[in-house]
Amino acid sequence: MPSTVYKGDLSEVTLGKEAGLLLTSANSAGHASGSPQTFTWVVATVANANTSTLTLQNGIANSPVLAGKLRYPEGMLVGSTLTFHSSNGTSNFAADDFTRTGISYNIIAFTASVITVTPALKTAHAEVSDTGDSLYINSLGTPTIDVGMTHATNADASDETILADQFIGLAATVKLPDTKNEIKRQHVVGIGRDVVVQVAGKQQNEGGTIDVMLNSPRWFYYALGRESFKDRGASGAIVSGTLAVAASAGDCHLTLSALTSIAVGDYISIEDDSNFAEVPGDDASTQTTGTGGTSWPDSTAATGFKFTETNEIRRVVALNGSNSSVTKMVWLDDPLHYHHVIGKNFRISRYDTGSANQSPDVDSSTLLITNPSQRLLYSGWYVPSFCLEHSIRNRDVGAYSFETGALTNQPSSSSDAKTLTRVFRGCKVKDWALSADADAEVKLSLNFDALSVYTDTGRLEGVANDGDRYTAHRMFENTGNTPINRKIAGIAPYTQKPYLFYNGVIKAFGQQMARVTKFNLTGKNNIKQHWTIRGTDAATGAVTEQVPFAGTRFPNLSVEGKTEYDLSMTVIIDDPLLWHELRHAKEHVKGSNPVELTVTKQGTGPTREQIIITIDDYIIEEAPIPVPEDKGVLTVEVKLKPKHVKVESFDTLFHC
Numbered sequence: 001m002p003s004t005v006y007k008g009d010l011s012e013v014t015l016g017k018e019a020g021l022l023l024t025s026a027n028s029a030g031h032a033s034g035s036p037q038t039f040t041w042v043v044a045t046v047a048n049a050n051t052s053t054l055t056l057q058n059g060i061a062n063s064p065v066l067a068g069k070l071r072y073p074e075g076m077l078v079g080s081t082l083t084f085h086s087s088n089g090t091s092n093f094a095a096d097d098f099t100r101t102g103i104s105y106n107i108i109a110f111t112a113s114v115i116t117v118t119p120a121l122k123t124a125h126a127e128v129s130d131t132g133d134s135l136y137i138n139s140l141g142t143p144t145i146d147v148g149m150t151h152a153t154n155a156d157a158s159d160e161t162i163l164a165d166q167f168i169g170l171a172a173t174v175k176l177p178d179t180k181n182e183i184k185r186q187h188v189v190g191i192g193r194d195v196v197v198q199v200a201g202k203q204q205n206e207g208g209t210i211d212v213m214l215n216s217p218r219w220f221y222y223a224l225g226r227e228s229f230k231d232r233g234a235s236g237a238i239v240s241g242t243l244a245v246a247a248s249a250g251d252c253h254l255t256l257s258a259l260t261s262i263a264v265g266d267y268i269s270i271e272d273d274s275n276f277a278e279v280p281g282d283d284a285s286t287q288t289t290g291t292g293g294t295s296w297p298d299s300t301a302a303t304g305f306k307f308t309e310t311n312e313i314r315r316v317v318a319l320n321g322s323n324s325s326v327t328k329m330v331w332l333d334d335p336l337h338y339h340h341v342i343g344k345n346f347r348i349s350r351y352d353t354g355s356a357n358q359s360p361d362v363d364s365s366t367l368l369i370t371n372p373s374q375r376l377l378y379s380g381w382y383v384p385s386f387c388l389e390h391s392i393r394n395r396d397v398g399a400y401s402f403e404t405g406a407l408t409n410q411p412s413s414s415s416d417a418k419t420l421t422r423v424f425r426g427c428k429v430k431d432w433a434l435s436a437d438a439d440a441e442v443k444l445s446l447n448f449d450a451l452s453v454y455t456d457t458g459r460l461e462g463v464a465n466d467g468d469r470y471t472a473h474r475m476f477e478n479t480g481n482t483p484i485n486r487k488i489a490g491i492a493p494y495t496q497k498p499y500l501f502y503n504g505v506i507k508a509f510g511q512q513m514a515r516v517t518k519f520n521l522t523g524k525n526n527i528k529q530h531w532t533i534r535g536t537d538a539a540t541g542a543v544t545e546q547v548p549f550a551g552t553r554f555p556n557l558s559v560e561g562k563t564e565y566d567l568s569m570t571v572i573i574d575d576p577l578l579w580h581e582l583r584h585a586k587e588h589v590k591g592s593n594p595v596e597l598t599v600t601k602q603g604t605g606p607t608r609e610q611i612i613i614t615i616d617d618y619i620i621e622e623a624p625i626p627v628p629e630d631k632g633v634l635t636v637e638v639k640l641k642p643k644h645v646k647v648e649s650f651d652t653l654f655h656c
Contacts, residue, residue: 016164020139025129069112073160075546091132095122108550141426155458156467164389167491169212177205205450213498217649221656226380237347269313276307301614310338360652368605377647391472393417426451436501452554499599510593518570526561617643
C-alpha cells in the first residue's frame with residue numbers, strides 16, 4: 001500500500017489573471033431571437049439591515065450568466081468590491097450610481113444566483129434592473145471567470161473552476177503566502193496576571209515567493225506592469241472587425257462590430273498603431289512610426305525609443321449574442337492598458353496544433369518560431385494583480401487522476417485523495433530579482449503578498465452532498481494535456497527550456513562587455529496593503545464559508561508606491577573604463593549607451609525565443625578595484641543606479 005500523506009509531488013500551483021466583470025441590464029421582456037441577451041437582477045433589502053441581496057436572472061450560454069447563475073464558484077467573489085452605473089441617470093438603480101454617490105459595495109456572500117453586499121443599497125426593495133443599469137465587479141481580488149464551469153446544489157456533482165489555467169514557469173521554489181491571525185490580548189486590572197480577553201483580529205496573507213528558471217517573459221509582466229504587442233496583421237487571422245464602442249484603460253470588456261467567427265478562448269488583438277503611449281525614460285525622440293520610426297516596435301532597444309504603439313491582445317473569456325447582424329460584447333481575461341477609440345480595427349487569433357489561425361508554433365529541430373509574438377514590457381501606473389491556485393492531495397487518485405481518468409471525489413471512497421484546494425487572490429509582485437552566473441540558467445525571483453484566500457469547503461457540506469466542489473487544475477492531466485492546451489497554458493511544446501547566461505550578450509557604457517561573470521537586476525514596487533472599515537452586522541458564518549468572516553478581516557486595497565531599481569555586475573576588468581565612469585559620475589541619459597542583456601535560446605532558426613532587457617538612465621554608484629590576495633585577475637563588482645527598465649521579447653505567448 002503506497003503512502004497516503006501529503007507530498008510535494010502531489011502539490012499543484014497554477015496561475016490565473018484577475019479581471020473585472022461588467023453586467024449590463026436591459027428589460028428582459030421581448031429579446032429578439034439571436035440578439036445579445038443581457039441580464040437583470042432584483043434587489044432585496046430588509047428594513048434596518050446593513051446588507052442587500054442581488055438575485056440574478058436570465059443569461060445565455062458562453063456568457064457570464066446562464067439561467068440566472070453567475071459562472072463563479074460559490075464564495076469566490078467574497079471580498080470583491082462592486083459598483084453600480086447608470087448610463088442615463090434615470091434608470092432603476094440610479095440612486096446607487098457610483099459616479100453620483102461615490103459608493104462602493106463590498107461583497108460579503110455569494111451563491112450561484114445571489115450576491116450579498118454591504119452597506120444596504122439606496123435603491124428600493126424589490127426593484128428590478130432595467131435598460132441603462134450596470135453593475136461592475138472590480139478586478140482586484142476577482143479571478144477571471146470560467147464560463148465552462150458547472151454549478152450543482154451538491155458539492156460532489158459540481159465542477160466549479162476559474163481560469164487559473166496558466167503555467168507558473170520552471171519553478172524551483174514556490175512559497176505561498178502565510179495566513180496569519182492578529183490576536184488581540186488584554187490584561188485587566190484586578191483579575192490576576194493571566195490574559196483575560198483574547199480575540200482574533202485582522203488576517204493577512206504575506207510572504208509569497210516564486211523562484212523560476214526564466215523560460216518566458218511572463219513574470220516580467222507582473223513585475224513591471226504594462227504590455228504593448230506588435231500588430232500581427234491580417235495574414236492568417238480568423239476574422240477582422242472594428243470596435244463598435246470606444247474602450248477605456250481598465251476595461252475588461254469590448255463591444256465589437258457584427259461578426260460570428262469568434263469563440264470563447266479566442267484572442268482579440270486591437271490594432272492601435274496610429275496612437276502612442278509614453279514609455280518611461282529621458283529619450284527625447286518623437287512618436288513616429290514606420291520604417292525609420294522612433295516608436296516601438298519600429299524602433300528597438302538598440303536604437304532607443306520614447307513611445308510605443310498602443311496595440312494589445314487579450315483572451316476572450318465570455319461573449320454575448322450569436323447573430324452576425326448585431327454588435328457583440330466580449331469579456332476579457334485582463335484589464336486593458338490603453339484607451340481605444342470607436343472604429344479601431346481588431347483581429348481574432350486562435351491557438352492551433354500548428355501555425356494556423358496565427359498560432360505561434362516552434363519547430364522541434366531548429367526552434368524557429370512561426371508566427372512569433374513580439375512584445376514590450378515596461379512600468380506603468382499600476383501593477384497587474386494575479387491569483388494562484390494551489391491544490392494538494394495525499395495520493396494520485398480522485399478527480400481526473402491518472403488511474404481513473406474520471407471524476408470520483410467523494411470523501412471516504414476508495415479513490416478519495418483528500419484534496420485541499422485554495423486560491424490566493426489579489427496577489428501583486430512587491431519586489432523581484434533577475435540573476436545569472438556564467439554557465440548557468442537565468443533566474444527570476446519574485447516576492448508577493450495576497451489580499452485573501454478562498455478555500456474549497458465542499459467536503460464539509462454534509463454526508464450526502466460532500467465532495468470537491470471546486471475542480472483543481474492539474475497541469476498535465478486536465479489543463480496542459482494536449483499540444484493546444486499547452487500553448488493556452490503558456491508552455492508551448494519545445495519552449496520549456498530556460499534561457500542560459502552563456503547564450504547572452506551584455507552591452508554597457510557604449511560597448512559590449514566581454515568579461516561579466518555575474519549579473520543581478522532588482523526592482524521594488526513598494527506595494528502596500530490597506531485594511532478599511534467595511535464590516536457587516538451579519539451573523540458569523542458556518543464552517544463551510546469559503547472566505548471566513550465575509551472577507552472583512554482581509555485587506556481590500558493593494559496600492560503601488562515608487563519604483564526602484566538596482567543593478568550590479570561582477571566584471572573581470574582589462575581597461576580603466578569603469579574607474580573613469582565612476583570618478584566622473586557620468587550619467588547615461590536620453591537613450592544613449594543603455595545597459596542591455598540579450599538572451600537567446602539555442603537553435604538554428606533565425607527567429608527563436610529571445611529576451612532583451614534594457615536598463616536606461618544610469619550612473620555608477622560603486623566600482624571598487626581591489627588588490628587580490630592570490631595575485632589573480634582583478635574582479636570588480638560594479639553597482640549602478642538605473643531609473644528605467646524595459647523588456648522586449650520574441651516568444652509564443654499571445655498575452656503574458
